Amino acid sequence: MRVLVVEDYPPIRKAVAKGLREAGFAVDDTGDGEEGLWYATSNAYDVVLLDLMLPGIDGFTILNSLRAAGSGAHVLILTAKDAVSDRVHGLDLGADDYLIKPFAMEELLARVRALARRAYCVKNPCVVVEHLRIETAAQRVWCGPEEVHLTPREYALLEYLAMRRGEAVSRSDIWEHVYEFNSDADSNVVDVYIGYLRKKIERPGRPPLIRTIRGRGYSLGASV
Amino acid sequence: MKSSIRARLLFWMTAVMAILLLVFAVVVYEVLRQSLLEGFDKVLLASARTVSDAVERTESKIQFELDAHEAPEFYRSVDPDSFQLWLEHGESLAGSPSVNAGNLPRFSGMSETPIFQTVRLPDGRSGRAVGLVFTPKADDESGDAGPTEKVELVVARGTASLDSTIRFIRWLLTLGTCGTLVLTILLGAVAVRRGLKPLDALAARIAAIRREDLSAQIPADWMPVEMVPVVGKLNDLLHHLDDAFRRERAFTADTAHELRTPLAGLRSTLEVALSKPRKESEYRETLAECLEVVHHTQRVVETLLALARFESGQTVLRPEAIHARELVETAWLPLCDEVASRGITVDMRLHEGMILMADRDACRMIVNALLSNAAEYTDNNGRIEISGRIASESVELAVVNTGCTLSEVDAPRVFDRFWRGDPARADTGIHCGLGLALARQAAIALGGSIDVGIAGGTFSVRLRLPASSGTTSGVLPRPKNISPIIHE
Numbered sequence: 001m002r003v004l005v006v007e008d009y010p011p012i013r014k015a016v017a018k019g020l021r022e023a024g025f026a027v028d029d030t031g032d033g034e035e036g037l038w039y040a041t042s043n044a045y046d047v048v049l050l051d052l053m054l055p056g057i058d059g060f061t062i063l064n065s066l067r068a069a070g071s072g073a074h075v076l077i078l079t080a081k082d083a084v085s086d087r088v089h090g091l092d093l094g095a096d097d098y099l100i101k102p103f104a105m106e107e108l109l110a111r112v113r114a115l116a117r118r119a120y121c122v123k124n125p126c127v128v129v130e131h132l133r134i135e136t137a138a139q140r141v142w143c144g145p146e147e148v149h150l151t152p153r154e155y156a157l158l159e160y161l162a163m164r165r166g167e168a169v170s171r172s173d174i175w176e177h178v179y180e181f182n183s184d185a186d187s188n189v190v191d192v193y194i195g196y197l198r199k200k201i202e203r204p205g206r207p208p209l210i211r212t213i214r215g216r217g218y219s220l221g222a223s224v
Numbered sequence: 225m226k227s228s229i230r231a232r233l234l235f236w237m238t239a240v241m242a243i244l245l246l247v248f249a250v251v252v253y254e255v256l257r258q259s260l261l262e263g264f265d266k267v268l269l270a271s272a273r274t275v276s277d278a279v280e281r282t283e284s285k286i287q288f289e290l291d292a293h294e295a296p297e298f299y300r301s302v303d304p305d306s307f308q309l310w311l312e313h314g315e316s317l318a319g320s321p322s323v324n325a326g327n328l329p330r331f332s333g334m335s336e337t338p339i340f341q342t343v344r345l346p347d348g349r350s351g352r353a354v355g356l357v358f359t360p361k362a363d364d365e366s367g368d369a370g371p372t373e374k375v376e377l378v379v380a381r382g383t384a385s386l387d388s389t390i391r392f393i394r395w396l397l398t399l400g401t402c403g404t405l406v407l408t409i410l411l412g413a414v415a416v417r418r419g420l421k422p423l424d425a426l427a428a429r430i431a432a433i434r435r436e437d438l439s440a441q442i443p444a445d446w447m448p449v450e451m452v453p454v455v456g457k458l459n460d461l462l463h464h465l466d467d468a469f470r471r472e473r474a475f476t477a478d479t480a481h482e483l484r485t486p487l488a489g490l491r492s493t494l495e496v497a498l499s500k501p502r503k504e505s506e507y508r509e510t511l512a513e514c515l516e517v518v519h520h521t522q523r524v525v526e527t528l529l530a531l532a533r534f535e536s537g538q539t540v541l542r543p544e545a546i547h548a549r550e551l552v553e554t555a556w557l558p559l560c561d562e563v564a565s566r567g568i569t570v571d572m573r574l575h576e577g578m579i580l581m582a583d584r585d586a587c588r589m590i591v592n593a594l595l596s597n598a599a600e601y602t603d604n605n606g607r608i609e610i611s612g613r614i615a616s617e618s619v620e621l622a623v624v625n626t627g628c629t630l631s632e633v634d635a636p637r638v639f640d641r642f643w644r645g646d647p648a649r650a651d652t653g654i655h656c657g658l659g660l661a662l663a664r665q666a667a668i669a670l671g672g673s674i675d676v677g678i679a680g681g682t683f684s685v686r687l688r689l690p691a692s693s694g695t696t697s698g699v700l701p702r703p704k705n706i707s708p709i710i711h712e
Contacts, residue, residue, distance in 0.1 A: 011489030011517050019496040053481065080484035083477065101488030105495035 001116040001160060002043070002177045005029040006036030006062065007051040007078060012101070016049065016078075019105050020112065024139055024156045026180045033057035040066055044176045045073045047115045049108075050095070052079040052086070060093055067094040074115035078103070113137065120163035127162040129221035132201055132209055134162050141201070148200050153178070157193050158201070161210065161220035170217040194218055229423070233416045234409065241408040249397040256393050261352075264386050265340050268354045271297060272338065272379040275307045279317070279360040279375055286311065286360050286373060288318040297381070298322070306345060307379040317375060322346060328378045331355035345380055350387070353380035422448050426455065438466035471640065478642035478657075479528065486521040490514055527658045530589065531641065534665035541583040541669065545692040548612055548619055549574040555591040556610075559599040567605040574612045578619045579692040586666045587689065590674075593659035594623045594685050601683065603627025614691060618672065621687045628683035635678050639664045663687075 003020050007013040008031040017029040028043070030036045033056030040048055040062065048066070052059035063075055076097040077090045087098050096118070097111055113136055117123065127134045133142040139155055141148045150158060156178045161169060171190045178190075194210060202209055211219050275298075278290035288309060292299040298307060298320040308328040309317040316327070326346035331339055331353075338356040345351040355378045429442050441462065444455040497510040533539045552574055563570060580587060598608050606626035613620050630638070637643050642657040660676075667674045672689035 009485050009489055011493050011513055012485070014513070015489065015492035015496045019492065019499065022496070022499065080481040080488065081477065082480070101484045102491045103488060105492055105499065108492075 001046045001112075001119075001156065001163075002026040002028070002180070003112060003116075004036070004039050004043070004045045004048045004073075006033070006040070006049065006054065006059070007031065008033075008054050009051070012051075012078075015105070016108065019109060022152070023109050023113075024152045024159065025112065025116075026156065026178050028180055031055070033059070033062060037062045037065055040071060040073065041069050044173075046119045046177060047112050048073045048075045049078050049112070050075055052077060052081055052090070060089065063090070063093045063095055072119075074119050076108075076111055076115060078108075110137070117163070122163055127159075127165070129162060129165050130209060131203075131206065132162075132221075134159060143201050143203065150197075150200060154193060154197055154200065157190075158197055158220075161218065165221045166219065168213045168216040168219050173217065230416050230420055233420075234412050237412045237416070238405065238409050241412075242405055245401045245404055249401045253394060253397050257390050260386060260389060264352060264381075264383070265354065268340070268352060268379055268381055269338055271295065271305060271381070272307070272354050272356060272377055275309070275379055276356070276358045276360075276375075276377055279309060279358075279377075280363045281360040281372075282363055286317065286375060290318075303349065303382050303384065305379065305381040306351075307377065310376040312373045312376070328353065328380055330376065331378060334376055342383075343380055345382060349382045349384065351380045351382045352386075353378050422446075422451055426451065430458075433462070438462050438469060475641050482524050482642065483521065486517045486524075489517045493517070524658070527662055531658065531662050531665055534586075534662070534669045537669070539583075539586070539669055541586060543581050543583055543670075543690075546580045546582060546584055546587055547576070548578040548580055548621060549576060551580070551587055551591055552595070552610060552612075552621070555588065555595050559595055563599050563602070563608070566602075568599075568602050569605075569607045570610070571607065572610040574610065574621075575614075578612050578614060580619050580689050581692040582670045582672075582689050586670055590663040590666045590670075590687060590689075591621075593663040594621075594687065597659050597685075598623050598625040598683075601625060601627060615688065617691055618688045619691045621689075622684060623687075624682060624684040626682055628678055628681050630678050630683065632678050635676050638676050639674075660685075 001024075003025045005013055005017050005020070005027060007016065007029070010031065013029050013031055017027045020027045025047075028039055028045075030039055031054075033054035035056070036050070036054065037057060039045075050059045050062060054062070057065075059077060059079065063077075066073065066075065074096045075094065076099060077095045078099050078101065079086070079090075080101040082100045090098055096115055099108060099111060113125070117125065117136065125136045127136065131144045135141075136159060139159075141150055141155065141158065157174065160174060160177050164173075174190050198208070198210055209220060213219055274295050275290065278294070279286060279288050281287075290298075297305040304320065304322045306320045306322040306328055308319040308323050308330075310330055311317050314330075319328070323346055328346065329341075329343050331341065333339075334355045334357045336357055338354045340352060340354050343351055343353040355376070357374050357376050359372070359374050426442070426447070433440055439462075441459045442455050444452050444459070447455050493510055493513055497507065530539070552572065556570075556572070560570070595610075598610075602608050602625040604627075608626075609622070609624040611622050611624075613622075638660050640657075641661040643661075660674075664674045667687060667689065670689055672687065674688075675686045677684045677686070
């Protein structure tokens with residue numbers, strides 16, 4: 001899941017980006033309003049965390065421009081402005097959630113996870129694909145009765161495939177949603193990570209969980 | 225008890241009306257009484273003339289002869305008039321039948337000019353009498369012969385009908401006065417109520433104004449002209465109050481924002497650091513970041529506290545002589561490297577002899593704020609000019625910098641707390657928009673002032689502070705070394 005953090009106060013921006021990355025999200029961050037709008041319109045983010053008082057362009061303008069451009073990214077407003085009128089204004093402009101500073105990191109992560117699930121119309125935080133069970137809240141994966149230990153990147157890849165279970169997911173989609181903007185990896189890395197995942201979650205004697213669909217990408221589980 | 229305009233108006237209206245009515249009634253009463261009395265006295269005098277004409281002087285004596293038909297008023301049976309005649313030496317000459325009951329009072333000091341007096345008649349009735357002295361005319365036969373003795377005459381008449389007329393007039397006037405007064409109170413109450421209706425309407429309008437929304441203005445078009453200035457002033461006051469409340473709310477919101485943001489930074493940084501075990505170097509990095517946030521928050525809190533103390537006059541100021549040049553140069557030192565790296569030209573022209581008489585800490589605060597502001601907002605390769613001059617009893621420091629993106633209309637707002645005119649520079653945690661607000665409060669506390677001017681991309685601040693007496697006495701000697709400090 002790919003998240004954009006637009007926050008001008010460096011300590012918050014750094015901490016939130018770090019916390020999200022450690023929680024398995026691919027995170028881009030910026031402290032400038034104009035840059036934030038450019039990021040948001042040029043990449044397919046699952047969730048955008050948006051501060052309101054920003055240099056350059058304020059958060060409301062960014063949100064307005066995003067929605068006017070038809071962006072479907074889920075936007076969580078992150079601000080110290082706690083007036084009811086600000087919250088109502090933000091939600092009415094098309095924000096999906098509103099969190100007032102200071103906030104608990106745990107709550108922020110839970111809200112981002114919820115918004116990310118909502119982006120793929122998945123309500124259950126526990127995704128089951130055949131014998132595979134993914135607990136998105138705890139970021140734990142079970143293959144039958146046995147827990148599988150994944151690296152954060154492997155987990156991010158599996159979670160994205162699980163959110164789109166049954167669909168053919170292209171490499172570029174995976175690339176856009178699992179890797180950050182400044183990532184130095186190339187697109188071949190997707191195939192490499194798919195290989196790692198297969199080794200960890202597939203069991204001999206069982207049908208493959210991740211199928212390669214020629215010319216279209218990969219699919220987790222049978223099509224639904 | 226609260227005084228009421230309505231009650232006061234009614235009271236004064238009634239009091240003035242009562243006095244006027246009373247004076248009017250007394251005057252009317254007196255005029256009528258006098259006129260009735262004069263009429264009565266005229267009739268009395270005519271009766272007296274009739275009686276005096278009936279006295280004749282013969283050769284040997286003075287005789288009185290009056291027929292009842294000539295003066296029937298003396299001879300009627302009910303309430304007859306009375307008269308009595310005396311010879312000069314006191315002997316009673318004649319009297320009407322009614323004086324049989326007792327003599328009429330003989331007036332002392334009577335003369336030929338009639339004297340009128342209120343008397344008690346012999347039968348006990350109250351009456352009015354006229355007394356006069358006359359010389360009886362001689363009868364036709366005696367000519368001028370005979371006694372020349374004068375005769376005294378008192379004629380009296382009962383005043384029962386006169387008294388009752390006067391009593392009636394008095395009663396009528398009293399009744400009229402009281403009735404008019406009651407009507408005045410009743411009609412006055414109605415008139416006052418109607419007259420003060422706009423006041424009630426104004427009170428209702430004011431009562432309808434909610435504390436949360438002071439932007440409502442009271443329309444003055446339906447108000448009487450006397451109240452238009454009041455409504456105008458009230459609207460002005462409401463406008464100022466609304467403005468002040470808005471600023472206060474904005475200040476509270478901004479303060480909350482400025483304090484919540486670093487708190488949120490601290491909390492997020494610490495929570496992320498504690499979310500899993502980390503290397504020592506990572507913890508060190510986190511602690512350093514947190515310390516940076518704490519320093520910033522401390523600066524904001526201290527600035528807010530200093531502002532609040534200056535505003536409430538709690539700051540203890542210790543004025544001392546301060547060299548303006550030394551003050552500016554010390555404040556400039558920490559900024560000069562960063563300014564030089566941005567290619568900014570600095571022209572500092574300050575005389576050695578400019579000495580301020582002010583509190584050192586407060587002065588440092590002001591100069592720091594002005595210089596950091598200039599250093600921060602000057603464009604790359606721009607120019608900062610710092611100059612000073614001695615005005616009457618004060619030292620004036622001017623800081624002028626290029627690269628200003630504000631417009632002239634922003635000038636009054638630069639001193640508002642948390643106001644950051646340039647949104648592109650409004651980064652949280654870097655500038656909190658308190659510097660100039662603090663500088664102004666401090667300057668006011670020191671007995672000085674600060675003005676800003678914005679023109680053609682140039683921002684200029686002029687600070688005036690009281691000069692030390694040494695500086696202002698006479699013309700400042702031209703310093704030996706006016707060496708402009710120019711950093712390029």
